Amino acid sequence: MSDxxxxxPDGVNKSFPKGTTVGEIIESIGAQNSAVGxxxxxxxxxxxxxxxxxxxxxxIKMNSEEGLYFIRHTAAHIMAExxxxxxxxxxxxxxxxxxNGFYYDFEYSRGFTPEDLEKIEKKMKxxxxxxxxxxxxxxxxxxxxxxxxxxxxxxxxxxVNDLPSDQPITxxxxxxxxxxxRGPHAPSTGFVKAFKLLNSAGAYWRGDEKKAMLQRIYxxxxxxxxxxxxxxxxxxxxxxxxxxxxxxELDLFSIQEEVGAGLVLWHPKGSRIRRVIEDFWRExxxxxxxxxxxxxxxxxxxxxxxxxxxxxxxxxxxPRMDFENTEYQLKPxxxxxxxxxxxxxxxxxxxxxxxxxxxxxxxRYERSGVLHGLLRVRGFSQxxxxxxxxxxxxxxxxxxxxxxxxxxxxxxxxxDYEIYLSTRPEKFVGDADVWDRATDAxxxxxxxxxxxxxxxxxxxxxxGPKIDLKIKDVLGRAWQCSTVQVDFNLPERFDMTxxxxxxxxxxxxxxxxxIFGSMERFFGVLIEHYGGAFPLWLSPVQMRIAxxxxxxxxxxxxxxxxxxxxxxxxxxxxxxxxxxFKVREAQLEKIPYLLVIGNNxxxxxxxxxxxxGGKNLPTxxxxxxxxxxxxxxDPQKWRExx
Ligand SMILES: [Zn+2]
Ligand SMILES: [Zn+2]
Numbered sequence: 001m002s003d004x005x006x007x008x009p010d011g012v013n014k015s016f017p018k019g020t021t022v023g024e025i026i027e028s029i030g031a032q033n034s035a036v037g038x039x040x041x042x043x044x045x046x047x048x049x050x051x052x053x054x055x056x057x058x059x060i061k062m063n064s065e066e067g068l069y070f071i072r073h074t075a076a077h078i079m080a081e082x083x084x085x086x087x088x089x090x091x092x093x094x095x096x097x098x099x100n101g102f103y104y105d106f107e108y109s110r111g112f113t114p115e116d117l118e119k120i121e122k123k124m125k126x127x128x129x130x131x132x133x134x135x136x137x138x139x140x141x142x143x144x145x146x147x148x149x150x151x152x153x154x155x156x157x158x159x160v161n162d163l164p165s166d167q168p169i170t171x172x173x174x175x176x177x178x179x180x181x182r183g184p185h186a187p188s189t190g191f192v193k194a195f196k197l198l199n200s201a202g203a204y205w206r207g208d209e210k211k212a213m214l215q216r217i218y219x220x221x222x223x224x225x226x227x228x229x230x231x232x233x234x235x236x237x238x239x240x241x242x243x244x245x246x247x248x249e250l251d252l253f254s255i256q257e258e259v260g261a262g263l264v265l266w267h268p269k270g271s272r273i274r275r276v277i278e279d280f281w282r283e284x285x286x287x288x289x290x291x292x293x294x295x296x297x298x299x300x301x302x303x304x305x306x307x308x309x310x311x312x313x314x315x316x317x318x319p320r321m322d323f324e325n326t327e328y329q330l331k332p333x334x335x336x337x338x339x340x341x342x343x344x345x346x347x348x349x350x351x352x353x354x355x356x357x358x359x360x361x362x363x364r365y366e367r368s369g370v371l372h373g374l375l376r377v378r379g380f381s382q383x384x385x386x387x388x389x390x391x392x393x394x395x396x397x398x399x400x401x402x403x404x405x406x407x408x409x410x411x412x413x414x415x416d417y418e419i420y421l422s423t424r425p426e427k428f429v430g431d432a433d434v435w436d437r438a439t440d441a442x443x444x445x446x447x448x449x450x451x452x453x454x455x456x457x458x459x460x461x462x463x464g465p466k467i468d469l470k471i472k473d474v475l476g477r478a479w480q481c482s483t484v485q486v487d488f489n490l491p492e493r494f495d496m497t498x499x500x501x502x503x504x505x506x507x508x509x510x511x512x513x514x515i516f517g518s519m520e521r522f523f524g525v526l527i528e529h530y531g532g533a534f535p536l537w538l539s540p541v542q543m544r545i546a547x548x549x550x551x552x553x554x555x556x557x558x559x560x561x562x563x564x565x566x567x568x569x570x571x572x573x574x575x576x577x578x579x580x581f582k583v584r585e586a587q588l589e590k591i592p593y594l595l596v597i598g599n600n601x602x603x604x605x606x607x608x609x610x611x612x613g614g615k616n617l618p619t620x621x622x623x624x625x626x627x628x629x630x631x632x633x634d635p636q637k638w639r640e641x642x
Contacts, residue, residue, distance in 0.1 A: 007056045016051070023047030023187060026059050035059035036070040036186050044069065046184035048136035062191065063223040069097055074134060074186040075124075075195050075221040076102040081177040082123035083217070086116075092179065093155040093205065093214055100231070101220030105203055107155065108215045112200040117217065121197050131190030132175040136183060144169045144180060155205070156180050194228035195221035198235075209369075234475055241475070243527035244373040250532050250590065252540070253374065253523075262371040262378030264520050269540035272569060273526075274519060276538055278359060280411070280635050281383060281516075288404050290355040290385060295337035297361065301327035307336045308493055316364045334360035335487075335512060338386045339494045342508075347498040352508060353393050357385035359519065374524030381519040387511040388491075390498070394438055394509055398445035398467070398484055401513050405482050406449070408515050409471055411635050413529060416472035419451055422459035429463055430488030438486045438509070439465040463489035473529040481522065485512040533590040533612060536632040543593040544571040545607070546582040555602040559595065562622050587612060592632075595625070 003015040006025055016025060022038045022045050037046045039058040044066065051057075060066045076095035083090050083106055095104030112120070139147070141160060148156035159180060160169065172181045174189060186192065197219040205211040222228040239245075247253045252270035259265060266274060282292060301320060304310045309317065313332060320327045331337075338356050347354070361381045370376055387397050409417070421442055424435045442465055446453050453467070460466055464486035470478040487510040490496075497505040516522035526534075536542055543563065547556045553574045563570040571591075573582050579596065586594045595607040601619060609617040609625055620628070631637040 004051060005054045006051065007054075009058050018052055019050045021047060022049045022051065022057065025051070025057055029059075031059045034061050036062040036067045036191055037184050039066070044184045046070065046134070046136065047187040048134070049184065063227075067223060068221075070184055070186045071192055071223060072097045072102040072221045073181075073184070074189065075192045075219060076104050077134065077172065077174060077177075077179055077181070077185065078124050078127045078189050078192055078195075079120065079197070079217060079219060080104050080106075080179060081127055081174065082120045084177070086119055086123055090215075091153055091155060094159070095179075101198070101218060103216050103218045105205070105214040105216045107205075107212060111202065111215055112217055117197045117200065120217070121195075124192075124195065124197075127174075128189050128192050128195075130175070131188045133188045134172050134174045134185040137171045137173060139169050139171055141165075141169060144171070147171070148180065192221055194223070194225045195219060196228060196232060238475055238477070238528070241528040241531045242373075243375075243524040246527050246532040247374070249588075250540075252527065255373070255377075260378070261368050262366060262376070264374060264377055264379065270523070272540040273534065273538055274523065277516075277519070277522075281359070281408070284404065284407065285357045285385070288355070288400060290357040293338060293341065293356050293358040295334055295358060295360060296331075297363075298328045298330050299336065301329050303336050303340070304329045306493055307339075307490060309333070309336075316366075318363055318365050330363045331360075332362050332364045334358055334362065334382065334384045335386060335490060335510075336494075339490060339496060339510075342388055342496060343494065347388075347508070349390055349498055349500050349506075352498060353387050353389035353397055355385060355387045355397075357383070360384050374520045374527075377518075377520050380521065382514050383516045383519065383522075385513050387513065388496070388498075388508045389511065390500075390506070391434070391437065391509055394441035394486065394511070395444050395448075397511060398442055399448060401484050401511070402445055402449050402451070402467075405469065405484075405515050409469075409482070410639070412526060413535070413639070414471040414473070417451070418470040418472070418478050419446065419453035420456050420459070420468045420470075421446065421453050422456040422461075422466050422468065424465065425458045425460055425462060427462050428460075429492070434488060435465065438488075442467055442484070442486070461485065463487050471525070473525060475528075479521075479525045481517045481525070482515045483513060483517070486510075487512055533592075535638050536592045536629060537635050537638050539590075539592050540569060541571050541589065541591050542569045542633075543595055543609075544573055544586050544591050545595045545597060546573045546579065546586070548579050548596065548598040550574075550576065551599065552597045552602045556597050559597065559607060559622055563626075566626060583610065593629070 002018050004018050005013050005015050007013050008029060022040065026032050026035050026038060026047065037044060037060045039060060040049065040051060041055050060070065076097070080092050080095055084092065087108060089108065091107035093105040093107065095102060144160045145157055148160065163169065170182060171178050172183060172185060197217060200215060200217045202213050203216040205214055220231060222231060250269065251267050253267055254265045255263065256265065285292065309332065317332050318330045320329050342354065359381050361379060363379045366376060366378055389397050423439050428435065446467065466483060466485040468480065469482040471481045472478050491507050491510050496508055498508050500506045545556050545560055547553055556572060556574055560570060560572050583594060590612060592612050594610045596610060597607055601607055606619045606621050607625060608619045611617060631641045
């Protein structure tokens with residue numbers, strides 16, 4: 001038998017007989033206690049993977065991101081074995097690793113209850129304790145079909161039948177139970193030391209609503225209990241901050257069946273927050289040289305033909321409406337309207353750049369299954385803007401957009417970003433040279449702001465390169481938010497021009513950009529980021545006056561009037577209730593300040609402020625109070641006092 005040369009991490013080359021397994025090699029270098037698998041020539045492989053030719057091998061540590069993949073995939077198998085041993089009629093389908101965990105879909109006559117999940121977890125624990133090896137076996141297509149056919153596992157038979165003919169088929173055995181799988185897995189079930197089943201839900205086979213409804217169980221697994229606990233605590237915290245729950249409790253917004261799925265109603269308190277955001281947004285846009293536009297919600301079908309939306313965006317648009325022998329389309333985007341405004345006049349190189357912004361409400365068709373609170377809706381308002389500029393202005397314009405982006409996001413409390421630069425894909429419109437120059441301009445703009453970013457090579461849209469930005473909230477979750485997109489397509493389709501210095505006609509560059517993305521989605525993220533306790537300048541109710549007894553009502557009214565006249569969003573609680581009750585209510589409503597008034601305060605013309613979170617401030621006059629909160633009321637200063 002011939003030998004193969006394996007290049008190990010320390011740069012050492014070692015020879016092994018052909019067909020040596022990853023596990024044997026790892027053991028030969030003494031890494032078997034920390035490793036859960038390996039990377040062989042860059043691909044993940046488990047201990048039972050046989051190596052047939054020279055290769056580079058790098059052990060994967062249990063406590064690493066890649067190690068988690070092995071552990072979670074193994075956990076999915078353990079769960080499937082546990083389910084079939086407790087519910088023998090359950091049929092297995094697929095069980096992939098997903099972000100933060102894994103799931104497995106079963107065909108079963110009913111949904112799995114929380115009690116079922118407890119039983120399954122207990123059974124899984126037994127399987128883990130048995131430390132059963134997960135060995136790898138190659139089988140022929142015919143054998144695979146006959147094995148799973150005999151077991152009555154018709155989904156597995158279907159999967160085998162759908163595999164490309166040149167793909168090797170492997171079965172993983174774990175002493176008495178097996179599954180069709182490509183792997184890789186941990187060497188044994190004993191590696192899954194910390195796991196938890198989270199919930200179960202219905203899911204269609206192959207995600208197709210015309211196919212069978214399956215029962216999905218979600219779970220997660222980590223390399224140790226401490227990591228698992230950290231994750232579960234974070235999930236618990238996320239649940240408390242769920243914007244759908246807080247939106248209802250704090251009376252901010254609703255989405256109602258009678259109105260329609262994915263259509264948001266902003267209640268008075270939610271609307272107050274939105275107005276504060278929009279006022280700040282408008283003020284800053286004017287400061288940054290933008291003009292503000294308003295455009296209609298529907299447009300003649302020909303506009304969407306010209307823009308190309310009827311071709312490449314059709315499935316995201318609502319059906320057309322037909323009247324007076326003309327078809328109209330509800331707008332999925334604002335861009336064509338801004339272009340039509342551009343085209344109303346002759347533009348010279350001296351007029352550019354034109355920066356036009358609009359909080360424009362658009363409608364996009366999303367399947368009802370993917371709708372989610374404010375985060376995924378059917379009608380939403382983009383904080384949209386289009387910049388029309390000369391090719392030599394791209395970099396400067398993008399720097400301006402990035403400045404505004406950082407200003408906005410940090411104002412709302414977000415300092416951690418993930419930024420991606422997406423470059424030219426294989427299929428593209430426009431000139432490759434122009435693409436390269438534009439991409440370079442985006443790169444230079446990011447560099448000049450000192451921003452870290454990843455390059456997504458070939459990940460751009462067909463019509464131009466772009467920058468995407470995700471914000472990270474207090475729980476470390478990333479949310480897609482801002483975009484800057486260069487577009488070579490629409491200026492061409494709409495035959496846009498400007499007169500250059502040379503008196504000839506040139507095509508302007510169009511830059512689409514949004515900072516919040518959508519007001520609805522950004523609001524959802526804000527609610528979760530702050531857990532409903534908004535900073536003072538954003539809070540729908542900034543302060544509430546609470547009297548201790550009836551005798552202070554008249555003075556209370558005076559304080560209320562003064563604060564109201566200073567522009568405060570102030571409420572009064574002059575009810576005949578105990579102070580403790582009034583305090584608790586204000587806390588539940590997450591009101592930043594409760595101004596308590598008793599006889600002392602009335603006599604000395606003061607208030608006793610209590611800050612949300614329990615801190616009592618010294619008694620002070622209303623003027624003193626207003627001075628003390630001045631920074632907190634200022635969008636651009638409040639973070640200094642955080
Ligand atoms: Zn597997
Ligand atoms: Zn646009």
